[in-house]
Amino acid sequence: MNKINSTTKRTDSGAITILIMAFGAIFIILLGGLFGFVSLQLRQSVERAAWSEALHIAEAGIDYYNWCLNNEVEGSCAVEKDYYDANGNPVGGFSIEVDATISCGETTRRQIISTGWTDAFPDVKRKVSVLYGKMSVAKYAYILNDNVWIGQDHEIRGPYHSNGGIRMDGDNQSLVSSGQEEWICTSSFGCGPSSFQGQGWGLGQCGDPCHLEGKNCFCPGVFTTENGSEDLFTFPVPAFDFDGITIDLADMKDVAVSSGVYLPPSADLDEDGLGYHIKFLNSGNFEVWIITELSRTEAYSEEEDWHYDYFTISDEYLYNTYAPPSSCSVVFVEDDLWAEGTVKGKITVASANLIDTDVDTDVVLPGNIGYTTTNGADGLALTGERNVLIGPQSPNNMELRGIFIAQKGRFGRNHYENNDKDYLEINGSIISNGRVGTQWTSGSQVISGYRERETYFDANLIYGAPPFVPTLSSEFEMANWEEIPDSD
Numbered sequence: 001m002n003k004i005n006s007t008t009k010r011t012d013s014g015a016i017t018i019l020i021m022a023f024g025a026i027f028i029i030l031l032g033g034l035f036g037f038v039s040l041q042l043r044q045s046v047e048r049a050a051w052s053e054a055l056h057i058a059e060a061g062i063d064y065y066n067w068c069l070n071n072e073v074e075g076s077c078a079v080e081k082d083y084y085d086a087n088g089n090p091v092g093g094f095s096i097e098v099d100a101t102i103s104c105g106e107t108t109r110r111q112i113i114s115t116g117w118t119d120a121f122p123d124v125k126r127k128v129s130v131l132y133g134k135m136s137v138a139k140y141a142y143i144l145n146d147n148v149w150i151g152q153d154h155e156i157r158g159p160y161h162s163n164g165g166i167r168m169d170g171d172n173q174s175l176v177s178s179g180q181e182e183w184i185c186t187s188s189f190g191c192g193p194s195s196f197q198g199q200g201w202g203l204g205q206c207g208d209p210c211h212l213e214g215k216n217c218f219c220p221g222v223f224t225t226e227n228g229s230e231d232l233f234t235f236p237v238p239a240f241d242f243d244g245i246t247i248d249l250a251d252m253k254d255v256a257v258s259s260g261v262y263l264p265p266s267a268d269l270d271e272d273g274l275g276y277h278i279k280f281l282n283s284g285n286f287e288v289w290i291i292t293e294l295s296r297t298e299a300y301s302e303e304e305d306w307h308y309d310y311f312t313i314s315d316e317y318l319y320n321t322y323a324p325p326s327s328c329s330v331v332f333v334e335d336d337l338w339a340e341g342t343v344k345g346k347i348t349v350a351s352a353n354l355i356d357t358d359v360d361t362d363v364v365l366p367g368n369i370g371y372t373t374t375n376g377a378d379g380l381a382l383t384g385e386r387n388v389l390i391g392p393q394s395p396n397n398m399e400l401r402g403i404f405i406a407q408k409g410r411f412g413r414n415h416y417e418n419n420d421k422d423y424l425e426i427n428g429s430i431i432s433n434g435r436v437g438t439q440w441t442s443g444s445q446v447i448s449g450y451r452e453r454e455t456y457f458d459a460n461l462i463y464g465a466p467p468f469v470p471t472l473s474s475e476f477e478m479a480n481w482e483e484i485p486d487s488d
Contacts, residue, residue, distance in 0.1 A: 057117065060114075062114045065112050069476045098113075103328060103466075104468070105328070109132060113127060113129045127486045130481050131463065134475070136469045137431055137465075138459075140431075144162035145164065146162065148162050149169070152170060157173040158429075161240065165221055167185060176233050178221035182220060183219060184218060184219075249350055249385065255330055256332035259328040265335050276290060276338070277316055280342055280380075282341075286322055312366075330467055331349040340369055341367075343371050347381075349380070351363050351383065379403075381465065385408060398425070400425070400426045406433055422452065431470075437449075439451070
């Protein structure tokens with residue numbers, strides 16, 4: 001019988017033990033790694049949830065401070081606050097930073113930065129920056145208080161509103177709204193029983209979409225016979241309170257006297273004074289010239305019929321050069337005003353005679369008005385107590401940038417015989433109490449004014465307009481939202 005070698009048996013048993021221990025160690029290592037991986041994934045998942053929750057908390061901080069702004073309790077609102085869930089349990093907190101833009105003692109907009117975090121991961125933070133401002137009239141390319149006819153050459157990129165009726169034969173890229181359900185379109189607007197022969201409107205008819213009642217053409221609040229985009233027409237809509245959206249000239253004068261630049265009637269400084277000529281300089285300053293002689297031009301307007309315009313400067317001299325105060329860039333001119341040049345920064349200029357209530361002043365635009373930059377840093381608001389009119393000496397190709405407000409009168413260009421120009425571009429807003437018009441036609445021929453016209457609203461000025469520009473809302477609204485990196 002063979003004998004089993006005890007030494008070999010013990011060796012095999014030891015090898016098995018070693019293998020078990022080795023595989024056991026490997027299993028423990030793998031199991032530990034698995035547990036570590038699962039634990040890491042769980043922690044990362046919880047941390048990602050905290051990262052997402054931190055953004056919600058930061059936005060809650062924005063909402064909280066916006067409530068403070070619109071309820072005018074900003075001074076008593078905390079800049080750091082705990083955040084609770086729906087059950088009242090604390091889950092994190094937020095801190096607020098505010099940078100206010102103040103002009104003429106009024107806060108015009110605020111940059112609010114809110115940083116949010118959770119209690120579970122206080123080092124995981126999200127930061128949101130929001131710009132709040134009050135929406136200004138710069139939202140609109142035009143706001144009018146009268147009936148109007150937009151010619152077929154005119155391209156308009158920006159909302160267009162009139163409290164009156166609108167014949168939109170131009171190319172509108174935005175909403176066109178009227179306060180009227182229906183209006184009487186007269187021959188002054190190219191309407192009438194015999195006005196549309198050859199355009200689908202036969203003799204004795206007003207033509208679709210209008211209808212004849214007696215001798216009057218009744219038309220929809222907004223209609224087109226040429227290029228208008230009818231899907232962008234809306235009427236009737238609530239009328240704008242025109243008195244409410246124009247500048248309070250008395251308040252502006254008081255502020256200009258105390259904090260800005262005030263120019264008295266030019267005749268008080270020079271017995272030959274006939275008004276002021278402001279030339280904006282690309283340095284940010286502006287020159288003030290006193291006008292002592294004006295040449296006349298025969299003109300026609302619906303308000304004055306045939307008359308003489310004294311709009312062309314024949315003689316003037318430099319009175320002074322001003323640097324508008326950075327804290328309150330407001331200029332009030334107690335006289336007629338001519339304005340042109342290149343604007344740097346944001347400035348508001350008004351022309352009005354509040355000394356003699358029987359006299360209303362005008363603003364004349366003899367030349368181009370531009371900005372040094374178009375990124376929103378520059379802006380002009382120019383108000384005429386009565387009219388804002390482009391003069392007969394205006395350039396063949398004219399550019400106007402700014403918000404132009406004709407409080408009691410109109411924005412436009414009178415008819416001058418043998419005075420037709422090529423191109424007018426307006427980048428900004430026209431606020432006009434009366435009917436606007438920068439082109440005169442006879443039949444289908446342009447006989448005065450600008451043959452081609454384009455108007456663009458300036459989106460940069462909607463929430464960042466110059467001082468005293470009227471707003472469309474009393475509440476601060478969100479103008480811009482962005483998440484920014486946390487520097488901690």
